[in-house]
């Protein structure tokens with residue numbers, strides 16, 4: 001099982017959007033995928049369904065040691081399952097000062113990932129609240145790979161180097177350092193300023209850190225989020241924007257070395 005943590009130093013850059021839609025594309029491609037919401041605001045639940053909003057989840061495991069297996073929700077896609085954030089308020093209230101919050105939750109978090117590991121998933125995608133310290137810092141220790149959405153805007157240029165230092169330097173619980181990929185989001189291809197900024201961000205980073213896929217700014221995102229569906233389900237025939245997440249999924253499969261049990265590519269000829 002591979003764990004992909006989605007994080008960013010800044011809020012509102014598209015983490016949750018990427019998490020929901022990338023998980024959908026990977027599940028459609030056959031990977032048994034668990035999406036874990038660790039944002040105490042419960043943004044995945046808010047985006048997807050009434051039921052998900054009210055469910056117990058990640059923070060209930062941390063505060064009360066609830067059984068994670070019983071909290072994992074199915075979706076219409078058998079390969080796509082969800083662990084919602086659950087009671088984040090209680091976690092932050094009940095556990096007091098920062099230092100002690102995370103120290104006491106560490107054991108339960110390790111147990112949670114251990115349980116998920118035994119749950120038969122190929123991949124766990126973890127959506128995190130903004131910022132790379134605090135709870136996100138703890139989660140990064142369980143990552144095999146970190147995906148870092150960056151909004152194409154001037155502030156990103158300034159904050160990326162510092163953010164990378166915080167993320168890439170984290171020692172994992174299994175003694176490994178996680179891989180990392182930076183994903184540009186909300187790119188406006190028709191705006192020269194936006195394209196120039198994207199080029200500047202690209203120039204700032206080593207090639208192997210950059211995703212080839214870039215997420216465009218598009219009105220469909222608002223619509224999908226309002227209706228509580230992944231972009232791929234917004235129209236009967238998925239839009240070009242929805243297909244961007246298939247491209248990202250293919251890229252991540254390589255990056256994460258997801259291994260399929262099926263025989264390597266067998267080709268079906270279009271005609272015999």
Ligand SMILES: Nc1ncnc2c1ncn2[C@@H]1O[C@H](COP(=O)(O)OP(=O)(O)OP(=O)(O)O)[C@@H](O)[C@H]1O
Pocket residue numbers: 008010011012013014015016017018039043128129130185186187215216217218219221222225
């Ligand atoms: N590519 C995009 N084009 C247009 N709107 C987008 C795009 N990606 C996300 N949005 C919108 O921007 C807002 C913030 O996105 P999202 O919630 O995914 O960010 P986030 O990084 O998870 O935020 P937070 O740090 O608060 O958790 C949402 O309203 C979402 O619908």
Ligand SMILES: [Mg+2]
Pocket residue numbers: 015016017039043127128129
């Ligand atoms: Mg979010």
